[in-house]
Amino acid sequence: MTKQHWLVSGVLVLLCGGVLVLFTDVEDSLARWINCGPIATDAERRSAICR
Template sequence: MTSKNWLISGVLVLLCGGVLVAFTDIEVRAVRWVSCGPLSTAQEDKSELCN
C-alpha cells in the first residue's frame, strides 16, 4: 500500500470508531431515560442505573 492508501484507511477506521462510540452513547442515554424517566416506578428510580 502507498502512504495515501494508509491515510485513507486510517481516516475510515477513525470515522467508523467515532460513529460506534456516538451510537453507543446515544443508546445508553436512551435506556437511562426510559428506565429512570417520568414513567419509571419507584423501584426503578432506586436502581443502580438511575444513581
Template sequence: MISRNSLVSVILVLVCGAILSIFTDVELRLVEWLNCGPQAPADEQRSGVCR
C-alpha cells in the same frame, strides 16, 4: 512515504471509531432515560442504578 490507500484506511478507521463512540454514548443515555425516566416504574426509579 505513506501510500494514499493507507492514509484513507487510517482516516476511515478514525471516523468509524468516532461514530461508534457517539452512538454508544447516545444509546447509554437513552437506556438510562427509559429505565429511570418519568415513564419507568416507581421501583426502578428508586433503585441504586437510577440514583
C-alpha cells in the same frame, strides 16, 4: 498499497471508531432515560442505576 490508500484507510478507521463511541454514549443515555424517566415505575426510579 500506496500512501494515499493508507491515509484513506486510517481516516475510515478513525471515523468508524468515532461513530462507535458516539452511539455507545447515546445508547447509554437513552437506556438510562427509559429506565429512570417519566414512564418508569417507582421501583425502577429507586434502583441503584437511577441514583
